Amino acid sequence: MKTSFQRFIEKFVEGLLFLSGTITSFAVILIVLFLFKEGWGLFNETPVEKGSVIALNKSNPVQELTAQQIKNIFDRKITNWKEVGGNKDSIIVFSVNDISNYYSDAELGDSLQFVPQRISELMGKKTGIIAFFPTEYISKNFQGRILAMKKVTLTGFIKDKEWFPTAQPAAQLGILPLILGTLWVSLVAILIALPFGLATAVYIAEIADARVGKILKPVIELLAGIPSVVYGFFGLIVIVPLVQKTFNLPVGETGLSGSLVLAIMALPTIITISEDAIRNTPRAMKEASLALGATHWQTIYKVIVPYSISGISAATILGIGRAMGETMAVLMVTGNAAIIPHSILVPMRTIPATIAAELGESAHGGLHYKALFALGCVLFVMTLVINLTVDLISARRKYSK
Amino acid sequence: MVKDYVKKPKVMAKDVNLYYGDFHALKGITLSMEENTVVALIGPSGCGKSTFLRCFNRMNDLIPSTRITGYVMVDGKDINDRSMNVDELRKNIGMVFQKPNPFPKSIFENVAYGLRVNGVKEAKFIEERVERSLKQSALWEEVKDKLKKSAFELSGGQQQRLCIARALAIEPSVLLMDEPASALDPISTAKIEELIYELKNQYTIIIVTHNMQQAGRVSDKTAFFYMGELIECDDTKTMFTNPKHTRTQNYITGRFG
Numbered sequence: 001m002k003t004s005f006q007r008f009i010e011k012f013v014e015g016l017l018f019l020s021g022t023i024t025s026f027a028v029i030l031i032v033l034f035l036f037k038e039g040w041g042l043f044n045e046t047p048v049e050k051g052s053v054i055a056l057n058k059s060n061p062v063q064e065l066t067a068q069q070i071k072n073i074f075d076r077k078i079t080n081w082k083e084v085g086g087n088k089d090s091i092i093v094f095s096v097n098d099i100s101n102y103y104s105d106a107e108l109g110d111s112l113q114f115v116p117q118r119i120s121e122l123m124g125k126k127t128g129i130i131a132f133f134p135t136e137y138i139s140k141n142f143q144g145r146i147l148a149m150k151k152v153t154l155t156g157f158i159k160d161k162e163w164f165p166t167a168q169p170a171a172q173l174g175i176l177p178l179i180l181g182t183l184w185v186s187l188v189a190i191l192i193a194l195p196f197g198l199a200t201a202v203y204i205a206e207i208a209d210a211r212v213g214k215i216l217k218p219v220i221e222l223l224a225g226i227p228s229v230v231y232g233f234f235g236l237i238v239i240v241p242l243v244q245k246t247f248n249l250p251v252g253e254t255g256l257s258g259s260l261v262l263a264i265m266a267l268p269t270i271i272t273i274s275e276d277a278i279r280n281t282p283r284a285m286k287e288a289s290l291a292l293g294a295t296h297w298q299t300i301y302k303v304i305v306p307y308s309i310s311g312i313s314a315a316t317i318l319g320i321g322r323a324m325g326e327t328m329a330v331l332m333v334t335g336n337a338a339i340i341p342h343s344i345l346v347p348m349r350t351i352p353a354t355i356a357a358e359l360g361e362s363a364h365g366g367l368h369y370k371a372l373f374a375l376g377c378v379l380f381v382m383t384l385v386i387n388l389t390v391d392l393i394s395a396r397r398k399y400s401k
Numbered sequence: 402m403v404k405d406y407v408k409k410p411k412v413m414a415k416d417v418n419l420y421y422g423d424f425h426a427l428k429g430i431t432l433s434m435e436e437n438t439v440v441a442l443i444g445p446s447g448c449g450k451s452t453f454l455r456c457f458n459r460m461n462d463l464i465p466s467t468r469i470t471g472y473v474m475v476d477g478k479d480i481n482d483r484s485m486n487v488d489e490l491r492k493n494i495g496m497v498f499q500k501p502n503p504f505p506k507s508i509f510e511n512v513a514y515g516l517r518v519n520g521v522k523e524a525k526f527i528e529e530r531v532e533r534s535l536k537q538s539a540l541w542e543e544v545k546d547k548l549k550k551s552a553f554e555l556s557g558g559q560q561q562r563l564c565i566a567r568a569l570a571i572e573p574s575v576l577l578m579d580e581p582a583s584a585l586d587p588i589s590t591a592k593i594e595e596l597i598y599e600l601k602n603q604y605t606i607i608i609v610t611h612n613m614q615q616a617g618r619v620s621d622k623t624a625f626f627y628m629g630e631l632i633e634c635d636d637t638k639t640m641f642t643n644p645k646h647t648r649t650q651n652y653i654t655g656r657f658g
Contacts, residue, residue: 210465283463284502288564291458292515292571293492302518307505 035380038373045367046149047170054169055123055131055144062086064150070170073130081128094122094131120144132169157374163338165368173371175378177338181348185255185334186323188344189262194316197270205278206300224268232332235261240333247345253335255348261329266319273318277311278304314390321386325379327352351379411436411605412457412575416471419452419461426452428629434622439597439606441616441637444626445652450609453626454577457607458494459487475575492519495568499580501560503552508544511552511563515571530570538566539596558589565596576600578608582615594619613653617641625649
């Protein structure tokens with residue numbers, strides 16, 4: 001018979017478990033919500049930082065400019081309004097520092113108190129002007145027209161090809177090069193890691209002497225315990241020069257270097273999970289094959305690998321997931337150039353590396369900060385898709401057995 | 402009886418000792434079987450009958466640290482000899498396991514597997530052989546319309562007959578059966594027994610069973626194992642009506658084991 005005290009303890013422990021479960025789930029959901037709330041904020045922003053404006057002459061018919069166009073105008077790549085849908089008039093680029101080109105110090109006042117007024121004047125006079133200046137310089141009855149900026153859009157965010165979030169006057173928030181960099185680096189890493197991982201797994205599970213396996217397995221598991229920054233260091237010292245020499249490149253910090261480091265890092269995951277899957281092949285299945293006169297090798301590739309294929313693909317996908325989310329090592333060896341990669345032998349920048357490198361220097365709550373959060377959401381969605389694929393595969397695996 | 406001794410033994414074990422590490426699993430077993438007979442190996446669990454069965458296709462090789470002494474002869478050749486190609490040997494000795502263990506492949510591919518791994522490429526030959534084997538194992542009528550379906554979709558009894566068909570497809574001369582009906586219901590068991598009776602005409606069959614009635618129904622000879630020793634081996638009828646050893650009698654009548 002249970003005493004009432006025992007019953008109370010049981011209830012208490014049950015309650016404790018319930019509580020911890022609830023709190024944990026709640027925390028996870030809150031984290032995800034926070035991530036998306038911060039990230040979503042980006043799409044209420046314009047690419048021009050708060051506190052600054054872009055203004056045109058009142059007669060200028062141009063209503064809207066994209067961040068890309070603004071950048072090109074201020075880079076003097078677009079020199080005529082015609083190119084952005086305006087009148088045929090050459091563009092005069094103006095920023096606050098240029099004011100002394102137009103007015104003498106006396107005209108600006110001793111403590112620059114006349115600057116707003118002068119800007120306003122200038123805006124009224126020059127038809128082709130585009131000006132970028134802080135909002136505090138907007139005077140009463142301002143003679144120019146403040147350009148309405150388009151908000152950042154999701155499609156633009158994903159499709160644009162330039163990532164330059166601190167650009168003035170308009171931030172360039174295109175993450176396509178980052179997405180492609182992430183995919184290139186992780187996919188090539190898996191292409192390298194999979195054959196080696198699978199071969200090692202088959203070797204340990206099927207071919208190696210039990211004693212060899214006993215030594216090899218802990219060594220491989222040790223690989224998983226090495227901090228990623230150490231891998232990055234190793235990559236920087238060994239792999240980067242190696243890649244540079246082998247392919248005769250100007251720089252060794254390329255996507256391939258990142259892929260090689262990631263491949264080494266993904267190996268333990270791939271090996272341990274596929275080895276488990278291979279070991280889970282029922283002995284009866286192997287014996288049936290051998291009893292039919294199949295050789296050991298035929299048994300491996302005709303029965304054991306097909307039988308454990310779902311486990312092996314789960315291992316692969318988990319490996320990709322690990323590679324995609326990996327930050328430090330990749331940050332150290334890929335060169336971090338946010339350009340659309342056309343080959344694996346160019347510097348690349350991945351999403352996690354971008355977040356790690358830039359979050360520290362972005363102003364809290366600013367445009368850049370929100371863009372990085374949105375970037376985090378994109379990465380989250382990418383890894384979520386991968387995890388769901390794993391679930392799907394393992395569900396299918398259970399069904400087929 | 403005299404006639405039996407004239408026949409050349411198909412399968413023979415002489416002074417076989419087998420060790421799993423330090424454990425002495427088979428103790429000096431000597432037993433011979435003629436062609437086209439069914440020999441039943443009976444005995445309590447752990448008595449070594451399955452181990453003995455697995456000596457004939459060298460399945461014990463798979464278990465690390467096993468050691469075997471004595472001779473196991475098939476068609477007059479020592480199968481543990483170094484010159485013996487173990488894959489060739491296993492082609493000649495079919496095996497059916499305790500639990501149905503089809504491959505995760507289609508029904509057709511399961512039966513064709515043995516042919517394919519042995520280098521048969523001709524599609525027509527494989528098709529004919531698969532059909533014949535499935536007919537031999539009395540499964541053809543049930544599966545002929547779904548040969549492309551996964552073998553896992555079959556019932557346990559059907560799976561076991563599929564495993565028999567798979568073993569028959571490469572035309573072995575000896576068939577080893579390790580409690581082939583122990584995981585099956587009575588109807589499937591009856592079917593398998595019927596099958597064994599028919600297969601006897603073409604094969605030498607060694608069957609391990611826990612079921613005394615089954616041993617009585619299907620076998621010509623019965624061997625009783627106890628603690629790694631062969632206690633008694635005789636014609637099944639003699640064995641079941643007039644066993645020489647009391648231990649055999651006790652086991653057969655169900656007094657122990």
